Amino acid sequence: MKVEITYPKLGRRRRVKGKLIKAAGWTLLLAAFVCPVVNLAVGGKAWSLIALLGLYMLWTLVLSPDLVEYNRISQFIKLLLSSCLMLALIELLIVPGWAAVVVPIVGFGGLIVCAALFFSDMERQRQNMLPMLSLIFLSALGSAAGLLWLKPEIRWPLAVMGLLSLALLIACAAALGRGFLIEFQKRFHIK
Amino acid sequence: MISGSERMKTAIGDPFEEYMESLPAGDRAVLADFFLDFDSRCILAKAEKRKLRGDFEKAVLYYVNSGLSLDRALELLDPVNLGGFYARPAALWFPLDDAAKIYPLSMKPGSMSVFRLSVYLREPVAPELLQMALDFTIRRFPSFATTLKKGFFWHYLDTAKRRFQVSEEADIPCRPLKVSKSGSPAFRVLYWNRRISVEFFHVLTDGSGGMLFLKALTGEYLRLKGLGPEEPHLWDLGENPDREEFENAFARIEQSPSSSGFMDRAALQMDGRLSRNRPCRVLHFKMEASQLRQAAKSHAATVTVYLLALMFIAGKAATDELEGEQSIQVPVNMRKFYPSKTVRNFSLYCGVRLPVDMITYIDSMTEEISRQLESKGSKEAMNRMLTGTERLVNSLRFVPLAVKQPVARLIYGFLGDKIFTNTLSNLGAVQLPDWMAREIEAMDFVLGTAISNRAGCSLVTVKDTAMLSIAxxxxxxxxxxxxxxxxxxxxxxxxxxGSELYEG
Known part of the structure; x- marks a missing residue:
């Protein structure tokens, strides 16, 4: 059977990136196994949980990026949320007594950056609104919960975060007008 | 004011500017008016608008260099062909149809359901005109001018107002599309020598819808080449798209009292080490359709049944296994049961299954294959499958995507395509108007490969050329x-x- 080649010749394909990702994946998996074992062996605080979260962040943010909606807002929010989780874990497992102030500060800082990313290129970024809405919702919820339970002297960052999330929601709605409702419709459709 | 030296620099750097400079004042004014008209029809972002304008400039130069008069070139490229597509902000969005919902849920890095349709012309493709043809055609297919987005419960297609680009083929056919970036399309248009190809992510359409797009694109390309009629052809690109053209046609069908599932016994797979490149080779068997029909007739079978019989025998020759069953997936175009103008997915599938012992001679199998095709590919059987699909979709509609996605990926990864050995998708005989048929030599249809099936076959016939493609x-x-x-x-x-073997 003789085959007439009617496609462009590609030569030997380079798969350096694929091979590197694969190698990094196995290394991370090995590290994810070794960390808890070492932690259990030497005892002490459960630092391995923090290491595991770090490995997960490295995998999802760098080595295996999202296949749908990989944009500056979604990636920034992913980084922000996992960083907040990391801070909360450090407080819980290693050094207590500071995260209730620091996490909301990081949160409202993140909201400001998010707003800048969104409003600096609104025409395109309106298609990337769901991650931002999720952040707004989480910030508002976190703020309400914190204000109910935390001591008054450490409530201010939570109050700022809550107010900022509401302000961002109103700003989005005002900027997009009817488009805001349509974006909602798209994002929450069940058809 | 542009200084003399600056103008010189522009003229040297830009062939179109150079051409403009060489024109008499009258022609220059005509061109300026032409681009004013273009400006009024394009509100794209600056960079995109520049690219779109660049397409016009390149096409004008192509015509002029081919000896066409400027007037005729501008007539062919009339910006009225852009319609309002580039002049209006994005407004439409489309929930995925029932068949499309699984594709974004199950895709993985390097693995995506992509299929490809190609047309072979008599002359080498002029990329400048193909680009213009795409610029003019896309407005008629609003569900293709989209980008895939994540909702809270389901993915959806959101309109992307941008210039869609054609590119020269330089990679493996049906390789995954990058749909992650803002506005990235879920299809690509490629050219190579005399071939125009469109590769689609299955979320957009099925083979029939894709063929409509390819025909419209080729028709427009031929018109720009001066080989097509001036009046509207095939799909009138100037018409507004009809709502029915991008409906989820599955939703119109009444549910059957009973449903059928998607599970079955694992089928025998052909042997041979799985390649890292998917597909690792594409082959086209180019045949005279009349000869193929004659061969099928000599076995008292239809072309599909005959080819299925051959595939079973060839599949048996490609494995050392002596026990088990082979199963070939056959997509069923639902438009034959429920006429619809939709260009989105509207097909389901059935499986023709034979035990290895039974795979012997063609004549001994054709009757059983016909029987199975008739019963499993019947309207009732398809309705049952559709009901099963609808029930599954309905039961999952309030489950957040973040939960559905990993579960679907896990199940799909586990089940994958193990219940089939191979696929045969027959698009049938493509009808073309005479003026198009004169310029088209053949067409082919390549299925994106599956997970473990070593081959996927597809057939399309145009005029007297039947092209059986094997991925x-x-x-x-x-x-x-x-x-x-x-x-x-x-x-x-x-x-x-076909292609070389992509290995290494």
Missing amino acids: KLTADPSFEEKLYELLSRDGVEVKVE
């Missing part, structure tokens, strides 16, 4: 060699074309 997932040539031998034995002359 391979293994370097082992046993399957295609046996198929070639069987066809040749039945008196069908086969010319084999």
